[in-house]
Amino acid sequence: MSLTLVVMAAGLGSRFGGTKQLAVIGADGEAFLDFAIKDALDAGMGKVVLIVRSDIEDDVRRHVSTQHPNLDVACVLQDTHGPARTKPWGTAHAVLAAAPEVPDTFCVINADDYYGRSTYTALAAAAASLPANRALLAGFQLGQTLPEIGEVSRGICGVDGTELVSLVETHGIGRRDDGSITSTDPVGVLTDNAVASMNCWVFAPTLFGHLESGFEQFLTDHGDEEKTEFLLPTVVNELRQAGTYTVGVVPTDEPWVGVTNPDDLEIARRRIAEVRS
Numbered sequence: 211m212s213l214t215l216v217v218m219a220a221g222l223g224s225r226f227g228g229t230k231q232l233a234v235i236g237a238d239g240e241a242f243l244d245f246a247i248k249d250a251l252d253a254g255m256g257k258v259v260l261i262v263r264s265d266i267e268d269d270v271r272r273h274v275s276t277q278h279p280n281l282d283v284a285c286v287l288q289d290t291h292g293p294a295r296t297k298p299w300g301t302a303h304a305v306l307a308a309a310p311e312v313p314d315t316f317c318v319i320n321a322d323d324y325y326g327r328s329t330y331t332a333l334a335a336a337a338a339s340l341p342a343n344r345a346l347l348a349g350f351q352l353g354q355t356l357p358e359i360g361e362v363s364r365g366i367c368g369v370d371g372t373e374l375v376s377l378v379e380t381h382g383i384g385r386r387d388d389g390s391i392t393s394t395d396p397v398g399v400l401t402d403n404a405v406a407s408m409n410c411w412v413f414a415p416t417l418f419g420h421l422e423s424g425f426e427q428f429l430t431d432h433g434d435e436e437k438t439e440f441l442l443p444t445v446v447n448e449l450r451q452a453g454t455y456t457v458g459v460v461p462t463d464e465p466w467v468g469v470t471n472p473d474d475l476e477i478a479r480r481r482i483a484e485v486r487s
Contacts, residue, residue, distance in 0.1 A: 326464025
């Protein structure tokens, strides 16, 4: 079995102010998604699917053909799936849009996050005999996912052995002057080794049926709202709570690197140069 890498690259990047998916991070012109493609292929994944918007498709195709000239990448247009809306419908909708291009078990990631070489290797190994009703989540150490400046949101995981038992979307997480890590919503104190989700998953294709029915219900409940999103972690957590899915956590000690604002670029470039050396 060969995993498919599904890269969610259709976000608007409103805080970044441009096409964050293609921001140059590496010394040879790489964006974050280029490191993901290389590392996933090195880990044995066999196909790459990029979820993009119509207005950036040509730019993404040109970029990928330059960085990966021998790779046949499938592009899926999220904005042509379902009702039209300025803001994309969310990460669960993005994955649903990719269904026609995904033949079997797949790994899904964000285009603007760096996950590290060994993360893909560990996920590929753990997915070798993945049951239809089980998902995998890469579990990062929270202290390895914090930016040098500012605050972030993270899915904070409760883990029993290797099983996910809770997933709480937590906002305003940052390291304070005294070295502690706190959050504002919910308010709390967190530890460096708390397990954090960075939206790096592995699923069997049975997920698509759940996403399809879930999106139909989402449109009924929220279809007239401009900003409410159909989110992948929410769907998976609901499936887990209902007993439909179990979710295994695959630990990784890789450092996360990412950007939110243009001011983050130089920090990200420095950190990528360190971790890719």
